[in-house]
Amino acid sequence: MKPVFIKETEEKMKKSIEAISDELRKLRTGRPSPALLEEIKVDYYGVPTPINQVATVSVSEERALIIKPWERNLLGAIEKAIQASDLGLNPMNDGNVIRLIFPTPTTEQREKWVKKAKEIVEHGKIAVRNIRRDILKELKEMKKNGEISEDDEKRYEKEVQNLTDKYIEELNKLFEKKEKEIMEF
Structure with a gap:
């Protein structure tokens, strides 16, 4: 069974992904939306x-x-x-x-939109990494206070890193999808 703080960490990361996804959805592409x-x-x-x-x-x-x-x-x-x-x-x-x-956008406009999408996704990655940093800090504090063992700390750190990798990959996929959408004629 996952500890509550791991579930909370995953929820926070999911919310970050949803916010970035929503922001990307509002970003203009060649097609009207x-x-x-x-x-x-x-x-x-x-x-x-x-x-x-x-x-x-x-x-x-x-x-x-x-x-x-x-x-x-x-x-x-x-x-x-x-x-x-x-x-x-x-x-x-x-x-x-x-x-x-909506006029057909120029290649220059499309490149500008891709750059903006990349910035948005980068903010999402920073948010996910900040969540990871905060929980790792919390884990160290818990170990220091004797609430968890060193083995548990290492295991939870690994779980948090796996979550981080999963959501960073999800952000990369969101970017690739948006880039493809922007660049298609």
């Missing part, structure tokens, strides 16, 4: 609200997002919010829906 709009908020009766909570966002054709607000009077607010964002896209409002056309 509704996830790109998740951070953009619209003034909905005085409350900043994510676009996906006031409109249906769908992908159409090859390079367009269609935003259909549930209330027509939100078209202008959604349009302004997108223009104010750092997406660098020009929304087209036809009175019913807003279209966001």
Whole structure:
């Protein structure tokens, strides 16, 4: 049976991976994705609200997002919010829906996005290693206080290292997948 602190360590590492995965999902690629709009908020009766909570966002054709607000009077607010964002896209409002056309990105833009993805994954690796460092410090303290034996300390250190290796590998796979997604034409 695994000790509680090993389970907690694994949970923390899983949460780090989930956070990085979520951040990568929001990173722009050559293809449009509704996830790109998740951070953009619209003034909905005085409350900043994510676009996906006031409109249906769908992908159409090859390079367009269609935003259909549930209330027509939100078209202008959604349009302004997108223009104010750092997406660098020009929304087209036809009175019913807003279209966001994604031009085919240049190789330079793609390389920049890959670099950003690499940075995000690197932050994830640092987080996982920090979790490992903290638990190893805790294990040394437990051994010093006589709570665990030296053999137990070594065994737990090995388990923690195996967890660390597992989640670092998972981060590498997330990066490879995102890189492939960004670079495909």
